[in-house]
Structure formats: C-alpha cells, structure tokens
Amino acid sequence: GQSLEQPSEVTAVEGAIVQINCTYQTSGFYGLSWYQQHDGGAPTFLSYNALDGLEETGRFSSFLSRSDSYGYLLLQELQMKDSASYFCAVNLRGKLIFGQGTELSVKP
Amino acid sequence: KAGVTQTPRYLIKTRGQQVTLSCSPISGHRSVSWYQQTPGQGLQFLFEYFSETQRNKGNFPGRFSGRQFSNSRSEMNVSTLELGDSALYLCASSPGESNTEAFFGQGTRLTVV
Numbered sequence: 324g325q326s327l328e329q330p331s332e333v334t335a336v337e338g339a340i341v342q343i344n345c346t347y348q349t350s351g352f353y354g355l356s357w358y359q360q361h362d363g364g365a366p367t368f369l370s371y372n373a374l375d376g377l378e379e380t381g382r383f384s385s386f387l388s389r390s391d392s393y394g395y396l397l398l399q400e401l402q403m404k405d406s407a408s409y410f411c412a413v414n415l416r417g418k419l420i421f422g423q424g425t426e427l428s429v430k431p
Numbered sequence: 432k433a434g435v436t437q438t439p440r441y442l443i444k445t446r447g448q449q450v451t452l453s454c455s456p457i458s459g460h461r462s463v464s465w466y467q468q469t470p471g472q473g474l475q476f477l478f479e480y481f482s483e484t485q486r487n488k489g490n491f492p493g494r495f496s497g498r499q500f501s502n503s504r505s506e507m508n509v510s511t512l513e514l515g516d517s518a519l520y521l522c523a524s525s526p527g528e529s530n531t532e533a534f535f536g537q538g539t540r541l542t543v544v
Contacts, residue, residue, distance in 0.1 A: 354531070365435075365521065365535040366474070373531070410474060417530055418464055418487045419523075421474040 325349035327411055327422035334428045335401055343396045343425045345411035352413040355387045355394045360424070361407045370396065371414070401429050433457065435524050435536035443542045449510040452539045456503050456524030462486075463505040464533065465497060468519040477520075480505055481527075509541075517543045 327347040335341040345355070354373035358366040372378050372387035372394060384397040398405055406429045412419040436455040444450050456463050464479035464487075476489040480499035497507040503524075509516055519540050523533040 356532075358535075365537050366523075366533075367535070368532045371531050412474075414530060416487070417462060417479040417481060418476045418489070419466075419474075419530075419533060420476060421466075423473045 325352075325413060325415075325420045327413065327420065329409075329411055329422040329425045331423065332426045332428070334430060336430050337401055337403060339401050340397065340399050341401060341427065343398075343409050343411075343427070345394045345396070345422055347392050347394075347411075347413060347422075349413050349420065352415050354414045355385070356412045356414055356419065357383075357385050357396045358410045358412060358421075359407050360410065366410065369409075398427075403429050403431065405429050435522055435534050437520075437522050437536035437539050439539060440537065441540045441542075443544060444512050445544055446512055446514060448512050449508060450512060450541060451506055451508045452520055452522075452541075454505045454507075454522030454524075454536060456505070456522075457534055460524035460526050460534070461503055462525040462527060462530055463499055463503060464523050464525075464530075465505070465507050466521045466523065467491075468521055468538070469517075474521070477507065512543045514543050517541060 357369040360366040370385035387394040408424045410424045412421040462481045465477040479487040494510045499505045519538045521538045523535045
C-alpha cells in the first residue's frame with residue numbers, strides 16, 4: 324500500500340523559515356504535491372514535483388528525492404496567515420494519497 | 432471562472448438513512464474525485480470519475496457510490512448511514528489525465544446522528 328509520514332505539528336515565528344518533511348512508502352507515482360488547508364476551508368494547491376529537485380513558487384519551495392523517498396515543503400518569510408495545515412500527497416493517475424497533515428502555527 | 436461548487440454545505444442525517452452529495456467541477460474539467468476528511472483518518476480517497484467512467488476507487492465499502500454525468504457534474508451517494516460516516520466530504524476537479532493540480536470545493540459537512 325501507500326503511506327506518507329509528516330510531522331503532526333510545527334511551530335515557527337513570523338519572518339522565519341520552516342521546512343515540513345514528508346517521507347513516503349509508495350512507488351509508481353507521477354509526482355509529489357503539497358496542499359494548504361486553513362480551518363474550515365478547502366485544500367488549495369501549493370506546489371508539485373514531478374522530477375527530483377527543487378521547485379520554487381514565490382515564498383514556497385518544494386523538493387523531491389525519489390531515491391530517498393523523501394520530499395519537503397519550505398516556507399520562507401513566514402506570515403501569520405501561513406498558519407494552516409499542510410499536506411503532502413502522491414499523485415497516482417486520477418487520485419491523490421495524502422499524508423496526515425502538518426499543523427503549522429506561526430507566532431508573532 | 433467559477434470554482435468547484437459542492438451542495439449542500441451542511442447536512443444532518445439519521446443512522447440508516449441515505450444521502451446524495453453533489454459536485455459541479457470547474458468548467459472544462461473532466462476529472463472529478465471525492466475525498467472523505469475526518470480528524471482521525473485525515474484525507475482519504477473515495478473514487479474518481481473521468482468522462483463519466485469510474486477510473487479509480489478507494490478502500491471504502493459498497494455503501495459509498497458515485498456517478499458522473501455528461502456535463503462532468505458528479506454525485507456521490509452513501510446508503511445506510513453509520514455514525515462513522517460523519518465527515519467533511521470534499522470534491523476535487525482536474526482538467527484531465529495527469530491531474531497535476533486538483534481544485535477542491537468547500538466540501539459538504541455531513542453529520543450522522
């Protein structure tokens with residue numbers, strides 16, 4: 324089966340950099356995605372890695388290493404509005420298998 | 432461009448009843464997938480439809496079913512509701528085959544009493 328592991332909680336201060344790791348046990352997937360979900364809201368797409376390496380989108384970057392079965396999401400210049408849950412997910416054709424999510428708390 | 436619309440937003444049902452949830456994808460998107468979100472189990476894949484055909488199915492009992500219409504709108508049905516079916520049901524749409532990015536609706540909050 325497929326499983327993804329991420330830390331359940333991370334706390335950081337405004338303006339700092341935080342890294343959320345995701346390790347997985349799966350194969351044959353198209354890529355690794357990251358989604359953000361605020362309380363009561365819909366998950367929203369942040370980033371996608373089809374190939375190994377770093378993808379940068381503004382303050383957010385994501386990394387994938389298939390050989391290490393590992394990826395991470397890097398958030399820079401943290402803002403209070405970044406407080407949310409972050410999910411990694413493997414893309415299989417037509418479906419996403421999600422990790423349990425990491426709750427990020429940004430403190431002033 | 433309108434986003435993914437799910438109706439209703441909130442629903443309260445009694446054990447043993449059945450329920451139908453609706454999802455209208457983004458215009459032009461042909462893939463619609465459904466997820467169940469609970470505090471204990473997280474986000475779990477239910478099924479995915481592409482051009483009216485079920486392409487993928489998650490590990491849920493047969494009480495959970497769905498369909499997709501020719502206009503890509505989708506419905507999911509849960510029969511013989513159990514207390515454990517209380518959850519946020521999320522629908523996501525994607526343009527087509529690879530689904531690099533999924534666009535989620537606000538979800539339907541189902542409470543079974």
